[in-house]
Amino acid sequence: MKKIFLLIYFMVIGHHLHGQYLFEGQLTEGASDKSVYLSVIEDYRKLSRVYMEQIFRKTVTDSLGYFRFQGSNLPEGNRIYRIHIDNCTDSRLGANHVFNGCSDTKSITFIAHNRDTITFPKTFANEVLCDISSTNPKSDVLLQVDRLKEEMVYDFSNFRSAANRKLNTKKWFEHLQRFGRQVNEPLAELYIYDFLSDRRNETYTYYLKDLAQNEYYADLESRLRKKYGNTVFTRLYADEIAVDGNLRALNGTGSFPWKWIFAALLTLSILLNLFLFVKSQRQNAKPNLAKLTVQERKIVDSILNDKTNKEIATELFISHSTVKTHINNLYKKMNVSSRDEIKSLFLGHNKNQPGV
Structure with a gap:
């Protein structure tokens, strides 16, 4: 096939x-x-x-x-x-x-x-x-690249220190990319890119950092499209640098940000459990009617029957502002902030209970 x-x-x-x-x-x-x-x-x-x-x-x-x-x-x-x-x-x-x-x-x-x-x-x-x-x-430019890679390996093997690796990585990235431009053959640059961006190589971490700050990679895509159009290798390269760029943006090191995702999920879980606990406590709380005056109990009864402030004022022969004062006192005594919370607090209790 x-x-x-x-x-x-x-x-x-x-x-x-x-x-x-x-x-x-x-x-x-x-x-x-x-x-x-x-x-x-x-x-x-x-x-x-x-x-x-x-x-x-x-x-x-x-x-x-x-x-x-x-x-x-x-x-x-x-x-x-x-x-x-x-x-x-x-x-x-x-x-x-x-x-x-x-x-x-x-x-x-x-x-x-x-x-x-x-x-x-x-x-x-x-x-x-x-x-x-x-x-x-x-x-023969690929053979020339292979010879440069051999020199690079020799440089890295001289001293197996972090300082030597850091200095030589920067040096060889610049050297190989400059060579690729000079030979004026994007295929040779893809050959170099395949080596430098290989996840199995020590160069991969530096490649992700370089991708974020070096215009070379976008320029290479332009040169590929200009010379070779929408070929398989052009599309593959464009997709790769787009994906790697997004990966670099997620986490500066290029490794997947599992620790941050875990921390975010843990925080979300704690907040959700806290919310459910508070909600459960409020739903299970027994309304303490002993703290309420006779007038406040009547207003609670009116609220449970969905009456407006104006309707409550007319029914109890009090002013509109007095109704508001009673309702604010109700909020403080019952530790609520809305009519809906008052209704929720009394949910499950008999509305026809004497005095309510």
Whole structure:
């Protein structure tokens, strides 16, 4: 199914496909009939290892160990590709192959478009897939990034102190981002971003802080959209920095703010229980009628019968202001603040009780 998806992918973008590409190289002499695979990587979060759904071409080496990929089925613009070889037999392909289970596996990741001629020469030590000779000046920038990452690791390993880590993190973030701008290839910057923002790396915490104050990330999104439009990797990057930005806003460290959420829930629970307790106490309280004068009891009876102040004044032959005075005294004696609370206080009691 995944191979069918890749086939459809290249058919859909077929109107952009023209030109011939040629990727070739040589393994060690005598390494004949070795499987060599060509993959396209649209999801930059899947750069760390081989995924079966990325593979769209396979060839085998000839009697002298040469391999070649040639055709016109690549997108017109630059994309990230991988060539890898392994000694897995056909029976071992599958899970072992996907998770790099074969001990003899070699790969190289590079940038290319559909008109490139690229050679992967052997080095002086007969190492393979370690160097690139290409008509595309951007093809080897990922190798250059890998060399910078090795220097970064060396800097961090000199002193395993917090001070050294802090200073070197800031230095290498700036250095790698500056390099990405200089090569003028957003795909190389995605390659760098994938490394610096990886949650498994020590750089992740600094990345969240940098994201909040550095315009570089928004600029990179603009460069991606300008050069590559609404591609898979552009959308993925835009979504990621939006989510990480919100995460950073929730908590300055970037870790999920469980302690604050727990504190808020605990406070809410205490307030809710206090409210329910007070409400229960009021509902269960017995109205103490002994504290009330005869006139106040009559006013309580009128309130329970939903009579207005004017109606109470007419019925008891007193002034409107006197009614208000009696009601204010009722509030104080019964520890309430409204007519509704008086009604609630007497709820469940017989309204026809003598004197009420």
